[in-house]
């Protein structure tokens with residue numbers, strides 16, 4: 001019996017190795033828990049090959065006699081005589097996963113903070129400039145929405161460092177699947193204020209042709225998959241893309257951004273598990289900003305946040321201070337290197353605070369106190385980085401004022417220009433449902449055009465009747 | 467066995483149906499089945515201009531609902547009427563729970579305002595953000611004899627729960643031979659267009675659920691209707707999906723009876739009687755049909771329309787519709803969901819079978835287009851008053 005099982009186990013183990021790496025050498029490196037830049041966990045080792053000396057061995061669970069083991073399909077597990085439950089409410093003081101940080105809240109370098117991939121001076125300046133421009137754009141676009149210029153907007157205040165910092169840690173061609181609050185990644189990659197404004201206005205210059213709500217950006221050039229409102233659906237997509245990249249030996253990775261609220265969706269678990277099992281080089285970047293609309297994170301989960309879910313699934317994971325741009329850059333670069341080297345997913349949880357309302361449709365004073373908001377808003381991630389730059393002599397108040405002034409002018413000009421651009425013609429609403437429009441859609445398009453010509457007053461402003 | 471009427475109607479269509487219908491309609495300058503929409507204005511049953519257009523994610527209302535005294539009827543909008551129904555349900559049944567994303571602070575549309583304060587966090591609570599979790603949890607709560615009133619924040623986001631609804635809730639009684647059921651499950655979901663919701667804050671997915679044996683599907687068209695129908699769903703001994711037209715949350719205002727009352731499921735209501743054309747709809751579309759009927763009555767050669775609010779899609783009141791069509795000889799069904807394969811198809815097919823000999827014109831469907839919901843083009847996508855009016859004329863003059 002055990003012989004028979006044994007052979008099945010080794011098959012399973014071989015399968016796991018095959019999936020995890022293309023060569024035996026690559027596979028072998030997986031037996032060691034990755035140890036880059038403070039990355040915790042490291043379940044890339046196929047369980048069949050895990051020995052009692054592995055880091056997640058018996059000691060952690062209070063097992064005295066770790067020499068005794070039990071064979072199960074897929075490997076061995078330690079045996080214990082103690083009847084003990086792991087985790088749960090009886091362990092409220094169980095250790096929390098620490099948060100990796102490089103800059104203190106005042107922007108000073110923390111002595112001894114590891115920086116395996118320190119951003120250079122010019123990189124830091126570019127990082128700050130993007131964060132500042134993002135803030136200016138958010139403020140002006142938010143105001144434009146309040147004035148009724150378009151129907152919806154979302155800001156990322158409080159999460160600028162997590163978003164732009166992670167973007168700066170990626171290769172520009174890494175395939176990004178965002179949730180909706182990560183427009184800073186696009187900004188970093190070169191999406192212009194005009195591009196943003198065109199999408200919000202839904203005019204003919206935006207690739208989505210006005211079909212989706214504002215903030216649903218997308219760009220093939222910038223490897224940014226078009227935003228889709230249903231939460232967490234993009235996470236398995238990122239894994240599939242990461243797998244495809246690995247198949248074709250691409251040096252790029254898949255990147256899945258999501259909120260801590262979205263992490264409760266079934267798709268999130270599926271994605272993490274798929275990525276681990278199939279060995280997909282995919283970065284999961286969770287923005288834990290404390291809220292999912294009105295729901296505070298303590299009503300979202302009882303465990304230690306999101307990062308702690310990675311290691312048990314076999315996903316190396318790290319928690320990082322999402323207000324610390326330098327820490328986010330380092331963590332993202334290290335995670336990326338690990339994912340490419342090991343052919344595995346990596347989970348990053350960036351601890352932030354959603355300083356703004358959920359969206360222009362939300363009034364967060366209904367569910368959180370002004371004091372709380374004021375206290376967290378004071379921790380502006382851009383200011384923190386700026387203090388660091390100021391101290392290093394890389395930035396000053398005059399440059400700052402000029403950068404923000406110029407950005408304001410540009411953002412307003414972009415909105416004004418976008419408002420003047422016509423919408424895509426009516427017929428375009430019937431394109432792209434399928435590659436080729438079947439008869440019934442062609443029929444409906446023709447009928448819509450005829451109806452619109454007969455009733456011009458029902459045609460939305462700026463929509464050409466073609 | 468295919469009923470005789472069905473065979474007859476098949477033969478009829480082959481012999482003289484579709485083609486003539488199409489050419490006759492286009493001779494009128496507007497192929498009736500695809501005549502296009504006027505922008506859908508906010509319409510209310512008694513206070514049309516009550517509120518500004520709603521925001522897609524959150525709607526804020528100035529008025530927070532307060533509970534009326536017994537016997538008193540008061541003017542409420544549809545959102546407050548839903549809120550009142552939930553108060554009544556929680557008051558009457560202490561096994562009842564209300565839960566979903568963001569319901570604790572009152573819900574993104576404010577439909578659950580005040581419930582947690584009044585009934586406690588054990589019975590009114592936020593769930594983690596997972597629709598499959600919400601509905602699956604509700605099924606279990608109901609299977610244990612509880613009353614589960616689950617909120618899905620937007621009907622567009624009900625699909626992660628599709629498996630739970632289709633394979634679990636709908637089949638629980640059947641697969642266990644009646645040993646188990648989730649009678650006490652009601653899933654509420656705001657649906658439909660608001661004018662700027664785009665793909666994922668606009669959809670009307672009712673027909674997907676109406677096609678599942680075992681689920682009851684309801685959509686109200688006014689505040690008083692919403693309260694009575696929601697309470698009926700909550701007490702119905704079958705799992706119900708209750709779609710709330712969010713366009714009407716603020717814009718539809720009328721007198722809503724106080725206290726506890728139900729409106730029976732499966733029974734349509736006739737909004738206005740007429741002799742020439744039967745108009746069938748549900749939810750916000752009923753108000754569009756009522757406006758179109760008014761406009762048709764005001765034409766130089768007036769057309770008299772009978773407007774039927776189906777209220778329940780499953781089981782739907784075929785008897786009422788057939789009786790009306792037997793009188794008028796003409797049928798128009800209208801819904802926001804796409805034309806092809808949605809519930810208008812079921813109604814027109816069934817009525818063609820039942821009323822074949824009485825029909826004076828082909829039954830027509832005036833619906834959304836077979837595309838995703840296109841933000842910029844919403845006024846043209848929706849089956850508005852003018853498109854319905856064109857169809858009424860085409861049908862009457864057929």
Ligand SMILES: Cc1ncc(C[n+]2csc(CCOP(=O)(O)OP(=O)(O)O)c2C)c(N)n1
Pocket residue numbers: 181229230231258259260261262263287289291292293354358567595597619623626
């Ligand atoms: C499947 C699905 N359910 C519900 C919603 C409605 N919704 C939009 S955003 C949101 C909260 C998301 O919170 P989180 O993931 O933490 O992201 P954050 O907004 O904090 O960035 C909800 C419930 C949705 N878009 N999709």
Ligand SMILES: [Mg+2]
Pocket residue numbers: 259260261287288289290291292293354
């Ligand atoms: Mg969040």
